[in-house]
Amino acid sequence: MDRQKELYREEAYELLDGLEESLMELEKNPKDLDVVGRVFRAMHTIKGSGAMFGFNDIASFTHTIEAVYDLVRDGKITVDQHLISLTPASCDVIREMLDASRDGTTPSVEKATLLTSAFMGYLPDSSEADTDRQAGSQPGIERQQVGDLVERTWRIRFKPHRNIFSNGTNPALLLRELGSLGTCSIVSHLEDLPDLSLMDPESCYVWWDVVLTTTADYNAIRDVFIFVEDLCELTIEVIDAPGETDDENPLYKRIGEILLERGDITTEAVMEALRSQKRLGEILVETKAIHPSAVQAALVEQEQVRAARRKRMAGDDTTSVRVPSAKLDALVNLVGELVTVQARLSQISSRRNEAELIGVAEEVERLSSELRDITMGIRMLPIGTSFAKFRRLVRDLSTELGKETRFVMEGEETELDKTIIDKLSEPLVHLIRNSMDHGIEPPGTREQNEKARAGTIKLSAIHSGAYVFISVSDDGRGLDAEAIRAKALAKGIIAPDQALSEKELYSLIFEPGFSTVTEVSSVSGRGVGMDVVRSTVDSLGGTVEVESMPGRGTTVTLKLPLTLAIIDGLLVRIDEESYILPLSVVVECVEITRHDQESIPGRHLVKVRNEIIPYIPLRKTFRLDSTPPDIEQVVITEIAGKRVGFVVDKVIGQHQTVIKSMGSMLKRIEGISGATILGDGTVALIIDVNKIVHHDEHVANALGTHEAMTTVTRPVHGPVSSRI
Amino acid sequence: MGKRILSVDDSTSIRQLVQFTLEKEGYEVVSAVDGRDAIQKAKGKHADMVITDLNMPNVDGIELIRSLRSDPDYRFTPIVMLTTESALEKKDAGKNAGATGWIVKPFKPEQLIAVVKRLIG
Numbered sequence: 001m002d003r004q005k006e007l008y009r010e011e012a013y014e015l016l017d018g019l020e021e022s023l024m025e026l027e028k029n030p031k032d033l034d035v036v037g038r039v040f041r042a043m044h045t046i047k048g049s050g051a052m053f054g055f056n057d058i059a060s061f062t063h064t065i066e067a068v069y070d071l072v073r074d075g076k077i078t079v080d081q082h083l084i085s086l087t088p089a090s091c092d093v094i095r096e097m098l099d100a101s102r103d104g105t106t107p108s109v110e111k112a113t114l115l116t117s118a119f120m121g122y123l124p125d126s127s128e129a130d131t132d133r134q135a136g137s138q139p140g141i142e143r144q145q146v147g148d149l150v151e152r153t154w155r156i157r158f159k160p161h162r163n164i165f166s167n168g169t170n171p172a173l174l175l176r177e178l179g180s181l182g183t184c185s186i187v188s189h190l191e192d193l194p195d196l197s198l199m200d201p202e203s204c205y206v207w208w209d210v211v212l213t214t215t216a217d218y219n220a221i222r223d224v225f226i227f228v229e230d231l232c233e234l235t236i237e238v239i240d241a242p243g244e245t246d247d248e249n250p251l252y253k254r255i256g257e258i259l260l261e262r263g264d265i266t267t268e269a270v271m272e273a274l275r276s277q278k279r280l281g282e283i284l285v286e287t288k289a290i291h292p293s294a295v296q297a298a299l300v301e302q303e304q305v306r307a308a309r310r311k312r313m314a315g316d317d318t319t320s321v322r323v324p325s326a327k328l329d330a331l332v333n334l335v336g337e338l339v340t341v342q343a344r345l346s347q348i349s350s351r352r353n354e355a356e357l358i359g360v361a362e363e364v365e366r367l368s369s370e371l372r373d374i375t376m377g378i379r380m381l382p383i384g385t386s387f388a389k390f391r392r393l394v395r396d397l398s399t400e401l402g403k404e405t406r407f408v409m410e411g412e413e414t415e416l417d418k419t420i421i422d423k424l425s426e427p428l429v430h431l432i433r434n435s436m437d438h439g440i441e442p443p444g445t446r447e448q449n450e451k452a453r454a455g456t457i458k459l460s461a462i463h464s465g466a467y468v469f470i471s472v473s474d475d476g477r478g479l480d481a482e483a484i485r486a487k488a489l490a491k492g493i494i495a496p497d498q499a500l501s502e503k504e505l506y507s508l509i510f511e512p513g514f515s516t517v518t519e520v521s522s523v524s525g526r527g528v529g530m531d532v533v534r535s536t537v538d539s540l541g542g543t544v545e546v547e548s549m550p551g552r553g554t555t556v557t558l559k560l561p562l563t564l565a566i567i568d569g570l571l572v573r574i575d576e577e578s579y580i581l582p583l584s585v586v587v588e589c590v591e592i593t594r595h596d597q598e599s600i601p602g603r604h605l606v607k608v609r610n611e612i613i614p615y616i617p618l619r620k621t622f623r624l625d626s627t628p629p630d631i632e633q634v635v636i637t638e639i640a641g642k643r644v645g646f647v648v649d650k651v652i653g654q655h656q657t658v659i660k661s662m663g664s665m666l667k668r669i670e671g672i673s674g675a676t677i678l679g680d681g682t683v684a685l686i687i688d689v690n691k692i693v694h695h696d697e698h699v700a701n702a703l704g705t706h707e708a709m710t711t712v713t714r715p716v717h718g719p720v721s722s723r724i
Numbered sequence: 725m726g727k728r729i730l731s732v733d734d735s736t737s738i739r740q741l742v743q744f745t746l747e748k749e750g751y752e753v754v755s756a757v758d759g760r761d762a763i764q765k766a767k768g769k770h771a772d773m774v775i776t777d778l779n780m781p782n783v784d785g786i787e788l789i790r791s792l793r794s795d796p797d798y799r800f801t802p803i804v805m806l807t808t809e810s811a812l813e814k815k816d817a818g819k820n821a822g823a824t825g826w827i828v829k830p831f832k833p834e835q836l837i838a839v840v841k842r843l844i845g
Binding site for chain 1: 734735736737738740741744777779780781799800801802803806808819822823824825826829830831833834841842843844845
């Protein structure tokens with residue numbers, strides 16, 4: 001912006017020089033309209049561009065002079081000596097104002113005021129009080145308003161005049177813009193299309209009925225059509241709004257009612273049609289009372305409003321069926337056991353190979369998998385129910401912090417295990433607070449950086465495979481990697497010579513006691529909070545990832561399992577026993593020979609594609625004394641952005657794991673998060689990778705050496721810090 | 725993307741602002757200093773959209789719009805005029821000449837982008 005201001009100043013100085021020359025000519029020949037035109041244009045540009053680049057004093061001062069010369073140009077007043085003497089004085093004032101803005105001083109206003117009133121004298125009374133202000137409806141401006149965020153459904157009829165193409169308008173783009181505002185159904189009416197031989201290809205015969213569900217308000221919708229207001233018939237009506245429309249019936253209106261409301265048909269025609277017993281729409285079309293597309297448009301509206309209301313109802317219903325979650329847990333538990341028993345049955349039946357038994361086993365398999373899906377489904381709730389309260393949070397924080405923020409939610413309908421939803425609430429509060437406090441800049445700063453005044457915070461949920469990705473993103477200033485490094489150093493979280501990738505630096509914000517803001521606000525910066533995010537997500541078996549672009553914003557993504565009752569696991573074997581590693585953290589599996597292990601004596605490091613990765617021999621962790629096979633396998637995992645390998649005897653494969661908790665006696669065993677029963681009835685322990693990494697001294701000790709080595713290899717993946 | 729926009733203004737600073745703003749959005753911008761220059765540049769290579777000031781020396785904005793509209797190549801090309809708040813009649817004159825839309829000065833870069841997106845996508 002400063003560069004542009006400078007450019008404007010240069011231009012204005014130039015224009016003033018030219019202007020003074022023109023004034024001298026004008027003095028010689030006051031009737032020369034060419035010169036008057038030049039004077040007017042110079043003033044006009046100084047004014048118009050001045051307003052663009054924030055020179056409001058210049059803009060408002062020049063405004064009156066411009067108005068006077070506009071009248072001169074139109075021949076409404078004639079140039080006299082007085083006017084010619086006033087103008088150069090004005091040039092001096094403008095110059096003073098330009099100088100002042102360059103030097104950062106304040107120009108005196110007296111002369112300007114005097115001159116303004118002198119110029120005012122030339123203006124007829126009516127035009128003197130600025131025709132300004134009243135005039136401008138600015139296209140595109142409504143977008144920036146922070147709407148009230150209530151989702152309404154609108155009925156829009158857009159009937160362009162035949163000649164709409166003549167001014168270069170493409171109606172399809174307007175419809176597309178409308179579509180970008182929300183959920184949109186468009187019905188094209190082609191009934192006015194004449195026969196091909198009669199058609200004028202430069203006329204628009206098509207018109208549209210649109211049903212739009214959006215949080216945008218009336219003005220924002222109207223604004224889309226601002227350029228074509230006098231080139232079309234346009235009606236915009238609200239047909240559904242929560243709490244504002246009188247009936248909330250999820251079935252919405254009947255087709256006949258909609259058509260009547262739209263004025264597509266008369267009451268008589270409807271009554272007539274109702275007397276026969278077919279579907280109203282069909283009859284109306286058969287009797288040629290209306291065109292099929294009108295019925296279709298009405299049907300579309302009916303459907304969309306029904307959908308919107310169903311969605312609201314669904315939101316309400318979640319509170320109305322209440323089952324104690326203990327009962328639900330018991331059910332899930334039983335189903336889990338049933339599935340295990342069923343797996344055994346299937347195994348036995350395939351071994352016995354008796355037709356009768358196989359038939360029963362298959363039946364049981366089908367039923368139990370259906371039962372499992374349904375039971376899991378009961379625990380699933382749309383995440384939107386918990387999203388809703390964040391809207392309030394954002395609004396309150398906006399006021400508190402003096403920031404303008406738009407809150408956008410996406411994927412509210414995504415379903416997630418209720419237990420997980422409940423536990424997510426706190427971390428999400430912290431993430432949103434953090435975005436509001438550290439991410440979104442104050443409106444002034446944003447404007448300087450050419451961003452919209454209001455920042456945007458987006459909370460979205462996407463379902464993908466066995467996971468749900470929940471992300472909180474803002475379009476604020478982004479994370480400052482250097483500040484994070486400095487802070488982490490000062491807090492002793494990282495070592496001075498530690499090589500860390502950007503991703504690893506970002507993830508430091510989740511370390512306990514970490515906060516880059518020196519001043520504590522009531523919102524965040526107390527150094528508690530973000531570590532809650534990491535620990536909660538860990539406990540849910542998920543992962544956290546941070547992406548950030550300086551100046552563009554930050555996105556924190558939580559990857560969470562759909563349910564806590566079943567996980568996708570990797571089945572491995574150590575000393576004839578089975579174990580499960582959560583598949584969500586597994587990156588790849590590689591082989592390691594005894595020779596490889598002994599080549600770096602005393603240190604547990606493995607080189608995978610030029611990357612040095614510390615590993616944990618699980619055989620040792622679990623204190624199994626048997627001799628390992630010559631070739632073992634390393635399951636490489638990524639935990640909190642760092643890679644760690646787990647050495648096992650053999651990788652068996654992927655396994656859908658129904659998690660059973662360990663009995664109360666065994667509950668406190670560290671490094672094991674649960675158990676599962678395999679198809680053959682044996683038990684497999686589920687390994688808690690986070691805990692094991694925490695407690696493995698070798699990995700921690702390996703760091704010093706590891707660090708030295710990363711400097712020779714790629715410094716992409718830094719060491720596992722002693723903190724994890 | 726890569727649509728071509730002809731920006732016409734006698735003010736250097738506005739030309740620069742328009743060019744800078746739209747190029748950042750991936751449009752190709754050709755600048756002209758007045759209506760006469762614009763007519764010439766419009767003939768050279770077809771522009772997908774024209775953004776023009778109204779008050780300019782030689783050929784002014786209204787004349788430019790009229791002239792472009794009479795050119796078969798530009799009959800249906802979106803033309804946006806930059807107006808000031810005080811010039812209501814000018815806006816109507818521009819509309820009558822065949823302008824597709826208008827932007828009121830002073831405007832913010834994002835308003836310019838919104839209008840361009842609305843008219844040429």
